[in-house]
Amino acid sequence: MNLTNKLGKKLKHIDNNLKYYTYNGILFSIMITLSRTYAVKFLDRLGGNSLHYSLISSLPGFIAIFTTIPGLIIMNNSSHKQKLMGGIFISSRIFNLLFALVIFLPLQFQPIIFVFLYSLMNLPESISASSLQSFTGDIFLPEHRADAISLRNKFSTFAQVGAMFLLGLILRLSSTNKGAIYLYVMFFIISFVIGIIEIITFFKLKPLNCNCNATKIAFNLQNNIKDILKNKKYIIFLICSILFHFSWQMGWSIFNIYQINYLKADELWLTLINVSSNLVMALSFNSWNKIIKSKGNSLAVVIATLGMGITPILYVLSPTLLILTLTSSISGYFTAGTTVVILNSLLEVSEEKDRLISIGLHNTFTNITLTIGPLISNYILNKTNIILTLIIIAIIRIISSGAFLIRYINEKKAPA
Structure with a gap:
């Protein structure tokens, strides 16, 4: 009877956790x-240039x-x-208010101070x-993890699409650069309230193991890392993920430069591009969940x-x-798969006792790639042109997918 009661409580926790996990994702989005x-568009309105665009992509990773x-x-x-996590979340949300204060600084310092604050925000963000x-x-x-992550991402993306569309329409109402900047300030303040x-x-989330909040795990960083290095599945995934994240992050600042500097996109066009991509993302999470369940994470990550x-070729x-x-709708489909399958794969290959540090190491390495990726792509852009830069990024991304493919083939060959 006690076993039945415990199982019932655990299932109830799972249902409640799924609900609040989804609500949390919606509000976060x-x-x-x-x-x-x-x-980046706000930075542009403050007078930012392509160097600022690269720094706002790379410096957060350096901090992390x-x-x-x-x-x-x-x-x-x-x-x-x-x-403690809640306290870290709050410290991160306070930066939204600090963004609103940037406009009161001397004009010549506004772009770099905004970049600095945006980057410094990643101190609590990387931990959280x-x-x-x-x-x-x-x-x-x-x-239940794949279902939970997919459901959260699905509804979060729908919420993001709605918020983007509304935001783009409101920003479009301003006919002056100064008026648009004041609208951004208003949104920064509203975002802080939503963040709380x-x-x-x-x-409202409740751990299934009721003692996990109260009990410390035996922890020794050196021993934990030694144990992690013995986990071949984790190490192979980590290498593939580092290569992929490097190629993925190389494109972020270049895409912004292409949209804003080359195609002259304003907030409405940025909204339409993002809505097109995110709407397809929201509709495709169920599809990716089925792919993961039928083909497994290892093959799904190759496809994604x-x-x-x-x-980059679509650009x-x-x-x-x-x-x-x-064309952004096509990239939205694969972005949805990538966000789900990377996290699900990371949790799958991480040992339970080393999970926190395994995830921390993974995120540290991908923050290193985030630091150098945009700077390298900006260097290539300065030495060549936007088209050749996009093609080079595409080639590196395809190579990283090939690394995941080799991983999948080797796993299939390995004895069960």
């Missing part, structure tokens, strides 16, 4: 849309390199992990992102990353904003 989705692992060690040593990824393993059983509500939903390799084939808006 709206907060992100209001405060960060148009950050030095904070992720130490932050996770502090998190692990805390007997109240969820409360890794912690939340690990916490997902605490609130869902392994067989988002954190409230986070505290190969599709991501096509995205090359899009000489107008209208065509780019239409």
Whole structure:
């Protein structure tokens, strides 16, 4: 009878966790849309240039390199992990208010100060992102994780599409650069309020192991890393993921430069491009969930990353904003698969006892690639042109997908 009661409580926790995990994702997406989705365009309106665009892509990763692992060690040593995570979330959301204050600085300093604040925000963000990824393993059983991640991403993306569309329409109402900047300030403040509500939903989540918040895990960084290095599945995935993230992140600043500097996209066009991509993302999560269940994470990640390799080519084939808006729907499909399958694969290959540090190491390495990727692509752009840069990024992305393919083939050959 006790076993039945415990099972019933666990299933109830799973249902409640799924609900609040989804609510949390929706609110987080709206907060992100209001405060960060148009950050590069806001930077442009402040007087930013292509160097600022590259720095706003790379500096957050540089900050995270030095904070992720130490932050996770502090998190692990805390007997109240969820409360500590909530405090870190709040410190991150405060930056939304700081963004609003940038316009009161001297004009010549506004772009670089905004870049600095945006990058510094990644100090709490890098810790919270890794912690939340690990916490997902605490609130869902392994067989439920793919469904939970897909459901959260699906509804979050729908919310993001709605928020983007509304944001783009409102920003379009301003006929002056100064008026648009004031609208951004208003959205930064609203995003802070939504962020606080988002954190409230986070505290509604209940770990399936009731003691995981109260009990410290035996922890020794050196021993943990030694154990992780013995996990061949994790190491192989890590190498493939580092290569892919490097190629993925190379494109971020270049896509912004192509949209804003070359095609002269304003907020409305940026909204249409993002809505086209995100709407397809929202509709395709169920499809990717089926692919993962039928083919497994190892093959699904090959398909998703190969599709991501096509995205830069789609930019090359899009000489107008209208065509780019239409082709963005294709990249949206593969982005959806990538976001689900990378996290699901990471959780799958990480040992339970080393999961927090395994995720932290993965995120630290992908933050290193985030630091250098945009700077390298900007260097290539300065030495060549936008078209050749996009083609080079596409080639590197396809090579990274090939690495995942080799991993999949070797797994199939390995004895069961």
